[in-house]
Amino acid sequence: MATGDKKDKKPLWLLIEEKILEIGGQGISDENLEASVQQMAAALDESGYNVSRLGGNLLKLRWAVDDMRKVGRPLLQDFNAAIAALTLEDAADPYAAATRLLDDLEPTWPKLKSPECRPDVVKIVEQTKLDLLVAKAKALPDDKGIRLLLAEEVPADVIISSLEITKEILDKVKADIKAERAERARVAKLLEAAKDKPDQEKVKHLIQNNVAEDLILEMAGVDQGVIDDAKQAMEEELKEKQRLAEEEAARQKAAAEGPALADIPAGEMLEYIESIREIMEFSDVEKEIRVMCEQSSIPKSLVDIAVSDPDKLDELEKKAEG
DSSP, rough: OOOOOOOOOHHHHHHHHHHHHOOOGGSSOTTTHHHHHHHHHHHTTTTTOSSSSOOHHHHHHHHHHHHHHHTTTTTTHHHHHHOOOHOOTTTTSSHHHHHHHHHHHTOOGGGSSTTTTHHHHHHHHHHHHHHHHHHHHHOOTHHHHHHHHHHHHHHHHHHHHHHTTOOOHHEEEEHHHHHHHHHHHHHHHHHHHHTOOOHHHHHHHHHHHHOOOHHHHHHHHOOOHHHHHHHHHHHHHHHHHHHHHHHHHHHHHHHHOOOOOSSSSSHHHHHHHHHHHHHHHHHHHHHHHHHHHHTTOOOOHHHHHHOOOOHHHEEEEHHOOO
């Protein structure tokens, strides 16, 4: 991927073609041909190349002008049109795109395939791909543009400058992507563990392990209906578990409270009453009485009477004695 640094010095052949395009075919007629060449040579001298006083470079300028006059239009007119026509899909592989472009232009401009020009054409196609990527990234919502450029391995400094974001924003997106990859790896292991199960069981396994729905849809390869069915089945299972838990809690509570008064055998009644009286000799505080009675496994129905109407214990005792 190109770095996007446009500050590098342009090659001489490209500067020559830019000057020819600037003047245009009409500006280089037979009458002013030499004057135009000298004018362009002087301008190129200012670009850092010695053209007007270096024979080889001046020859390159003259040859380029001759080519333009033969064709009837500047080389860059065709070249720029070909570059402008490139789509992101066309430029996906810059080297292949450059080869296709050069093949198309070769009948008219064979010099573009020369060792002098070809590497520069590849760089221009690379920069075009980068420009197209940045344009696409800028049109994407949220952080999708940043993700696109990261996926294309665009350098961080280019992403920051092109999208006008801070390093902190870029670092956060990178951290998010790292976390997402870790989550995908976790989900992959969960799916591997459930690979032999039906789809609904796989989905239940993922939901129980806190996997997001969008990731389930993507990685488990199921539709929303399977997820909905799995959720409903889980709700029914949860309701059944809750019902069983409530029944068990009620059973345990009943077991802890002991039998109702009417269900206590006479012999046990007398023993419980005696134990209660002994406890009440130690304390007359209801909370303490209840705790000690519970520790002695005395039925709650009898303890309630002892703390609310202790005189009734005599009545129950007489009835138990027959």
